Amino acid sequence: MLLSFVIPVYNEQDSLKQLTDEIIANCAPHNYEIIFIDDGSQDHSFAIMEELACQDPNIKVVKFRRNFGKAAALQYGFNLAQGEIVFTLDADLQDNPKEIPKFLDKIAEGWDLVSGWKQKRNDPWHKVLPSRFFNFVTARAFHLKLKDFNCGFKAYRKEVVKELSLYGEMHRYIPALAHSLGYKITEIPVEHRKRIYGHSKYGMERYLRGFFDLLTVKMVTQYAKSPLYLFGRVGLIATLIGTIIAIYLTVLKIFYNQPLSNRPLLFLAITLILGGLQFVSLGLISELIVNRSVPLRPLPVSVEKTVNIQKKEELDLESS
Ligand code: UDP
Numbered sequence: 001m002l003l004s005f006v007i008p009v010y011n012e013q014d015s016l017k018q019l020t021d022e023i024i025a026n027c028a029p030h031n032y033e034i035i036f037i038d039d040g041s042q043d044h045s046f047a048i049m050e051e052l053a054c055q056d057p058n059i060k061v062v063k064f065r066r067n068f069g070k071a072a073a074l075q076y077g078f079n080l081a082q083g084e085i086v087f088t089l090d091a092d093l094q095d096n097p098k099e100i101p102k103f104l105d106k107i108a109e110g111w112d113l114v115s116g117w118k119q120k121r122n123d124p125w126h127k128v129l130p131s132r133f134f135n136f137v138t139a140r141a142f143h144l145k146l147k148d149f150n151c152g153f154k155a156y157r158k159e160v161v162k163e164l165s166l167y168g169e170m171h172r173y174i175p176a177l178a179h180s181l182g183y184k185i186t187e188i189p190v191e192h193r194k195r196i197y198g199h200s201k202y203g204m205e206r207y208l209r210g211f212f213d214l215l216t217v218k219m220v221t222q223y224a225k226s227p228l229y230l231f232g233r234v235g236l237i238a239t240l241i242g243t244i245i246a247i248y249l250t251v252l253k254i255f256y257n258q259p260l261s262n263r264p265l266l267f268l269a270i271t272l273i274l275g276g277l278q279f280v281s282l283g284l285i286s287e288l289i290v291n292r293s294v295p296l297r298p299l300p301v302s303v304e305k306t307v308n309i310q311k312k313e314e315l316d317l318e319s320s
């Protein structure tokens, strides 16, 4: 069986050699291909990967012209991957390749996506706490019981990665996207090592972006086919409450002759009715857009160089 390892790399020069050795040592008796996606590194990462690829034709390297982000790198690697089972790992050695056989066992049990769970995280508290919160919210938003959505270490049956289409920073929500397509997903505890070389590429801004991506993924997975269900519901409820208040005020005015000029409630009623109607029309417009839209285009990336990647694969990629 062929295993593909898709590895996004952004300035990870010091860990690449050891990572490659560890992967190769842990995937026997299977064949492997390692696909490094150099996401615009400014250090010596590419030169090192190129050297590794020259010694081993199973190692393939794609060099992006600039930094396009982890999701774009993964998506490009997914398109290239030819193995029956596709792994993703971070390049920073925090994921330990000795766990590979455990992932394979789970896939053999019939799961489509096996996600790593960094049970004991070796990261600073200011990363661990927000991440717990992120996982809690995401699990509830998508009705998917995982404790760790954003672990870089995952194994997929090939069909899963061929169907995913990532954009923004949606790599964090891959399990949610796959779940919405009906794939069976499970989780296994994995060892998480401390980062020894280099430094983390994500700071606090990841949580703000992550929140927006949560909204997008929720929208794409649950309401893409019928956005009016979402907007219409909110709009109708608001309009209804506004109308009830307006009727109440009208009764007071007509039957009890109370002035309306000093009633803040009147403004609430107007806002609710107008806002509500806007939501309903937004829903209708979204319906029109959805009904005319073409499938999502892949993330725009620009490739500068490749190593060990044959023309045919590249052509497949262009046409996909
Ligand atoms: N990465 C990437 N492009 C980016 C940022 C990160 O390819 O723009 C890669 C990075 O080299 C690493 C993985 O994504 O292999 C995870 O990044 P990092 O370890 O910084 O994330 P953390 O572990 O802090 O969540």
Ligand code: MG
Residues within 6 Å of the ligand: 090, 092, 094, 195, 200
């Ligand atoms: Mg890391």
